[in-house]
Amino acid sequence: MFTLSALSNLSRPVSIIGGIIVFSYVAIISAPVFAEPTTPGPIVASPSADRQAIRAHYERRFPGIPVEAHKDGAYAIDKKAGEQWLELEDFPPYEIAVDEGEDLFNTPIGDGTYSDCFGDGAVKGQYPYFDEDRSEVVTLELAINDCRSKFGQPTLDYKGAEIVRLSAYIAFVSRDQIINVAEPSSQAALLAYNDGKRFYSSRRGQLNFACSSCHVQLAGNRLRAEKLSASVGHVTHFPVYRLKWQDVGSLHRRFARCNQQVGAEPFARQSPEYRNLEYFLTYISNGLPLNGPAIRK
Amino acid sequence: MNILPKLSIALILMSSLLLPACSEQGADRSSEVDKRSDTDKNSNKEPATLAENALAQAWDNYNASEQAGFAWVNAKVALNTATWALSEGDFETAIAEANQANSLAESSLAQAAAAQNDWRKHFPKAPAKASSAPNVPEAN
Structure with a gap:
């Protein structure tokens, strides 16, 4: 049996080795107290590599x-819900908003x-883009208000019905x-771009969820009765008529609602973060066709 | 002659076992002393002042979390409740809600700090071929 009395009989080199081992033990257990938090090296990929990776x-x-x-x-991954959705598309509830939007447009x-x-008006495919002169992302909604400003008109409220229509x-x-x-x-x-990617991948809110938690790691699983969709394709069909809203709403409204659902304070619509x-x-989502407006639950 | 290695080994062993325990006990004791002295100080203050201080501290942390872009909804709810309770003269509720808001705001700040590096783990890894991509600047 290993006892302290046995240690006393050890020769000097053995005791030195023993001392080193014990010192190492002390160093190891105390290391976390003094160590600086480790930061992983930069893991960055080009946007095209990101796109390949997510696809x-x-x-x-x-x-x-x-x-x-x-x-x-x-609906791409939930066949039964997809069938119901196609039936709703026979008499789409967003039609009124489209008609009102046409009147406003003219x-x-x-x-x-x-x-x-x-x-x-067939310009949605050109948005969003990065405007080098303004050094910011320009979305369709921002461009609509820019157009109004150009003709001396007050800008529209991003939460209002007019800009959504x-x-x-x-x-x-x-x-x-x-x-x-x-x-x-x-x-x-x-x-x-990287700011958007970082936002997408950062856990936030009291529930500690990132966008990617649901739409990458858990995509295809159920959240209550609904299947979680993939992020590729999220932007194709906005604005959407959401049955929950009983109205047509913008992509940024959906972003805000997602943030709130995980307990995070949302950002303003058309804020730099959401743009x-x-x-x-x-x-x-490059390469996918636009198919908005659409209906969602 | 053999007493030196025996003593040194025994000493090192004992110190290795006792040091962490002592440091924890010391830390516990010092935090207890701090708390006691805080309580002593607080007991001399008016409840309104205590509530105002608690609310101010909670707002400071909440504003910091908002600045970082990681504010939590429930922290704001607790802040609003605390502000309302303070205006109603319900200092006990105001302090409790302010402390709750402060605790949530501190957690959201910890989340913001963790997100600085952890966000990379939550995005699918780039294919091996594309990993030799050019340096891409990242937002701060």
């Missing part, structure tokens, strides 16, 4: 479902019209355009 992830997670099918959100704004800025009309006439956001190349564009997130999500 590969969904291909592995949903074998047999082409990535392009995620344009329909959770109403003069000061000395001009929306057509002066957006032609026939206008964007519903623009989304409708832009259907089937293929998302083709230019790969961020300048330093400023990459910063905005960068939209930029990131739209880039990774």
Whole structure:
């Protein structure tokens, strides 16, 4: 049996070795007290590598479902819910919003019209983009207000119905355009892209969830009765008529609601945080067709 | 002659076992002393002042978490309740809610600090071929 008395009989070299072992033990157990928190090295990938990585992830997670099918959100992976959704599309509740949006689109704004800025309105495929001169992401809603400002009109409230109806009309006439956001190349564009990617992957709120927790790691699982959709395709169908809202709402309204659901204070609509997130999500959805407005629960 | 290694080994062994325990006990005792002295100090203050101080501290932490972009809804709810209770003269509720808000705000700040590096773990890894991508600047 190993006892202290046995230790006393050890020769000097053995006791020195023993001392070193004990010292190492002390050093190891006390190390966490003094150690600086370790920071992993930068793990950055180009936007195209991100896009490949996330597409590969969904291909592995949903074998047999082409990535392009995620344009329909959770209905791509929930067959029964998809059938119900298609039946709803026979008499789509967003039609009224589209009609009202068309009327608004054709109403003069000061000395001009929306057509002066957006032609026939089929421009959703061009948004969002990174404006190098302004050094910020420009979304469709931001461009609508820019257009109004150009003709001396007050900007619309991003929470208001008018801007959502206008964007519903623009989304409708832009259907089937293929998302083709230019790969961020300048330093400023990459910063905005990475800011969006970081937002997407950061846990927040009291429930400690990141966007990716539900839509990457848990995509396809159920959250209560609903299946969690893949992030590729999230941006294709907005604005959406949400049965829960009983109205058409914007992508940023959905972002805000997601944040609130995990217990995080939401950001303002069209805030830089949400615009960068939209930029990131739209880039990774490159190649998918636009199919908004749509119906969601 | 053999007494030296025996003593040194025994000493090292005892110190290795006792040091962490002593340090923990010391830390516990010092925090107890701190708490006691805080309580002593607080007992001399008016409840209104205590509530105001608790609320001010909670607001400071909440504002910091909001600045970091990681504010929590329930922290704001507790802050609003505390503010209302204070205006109603219900200092006990005001202090309890302010402490709750402060605790939540501190947790959200810890979350913000953790997110600085942890966010990378929550995004699918790039394919091996693409890992030699050019340096991409990251937002602070």
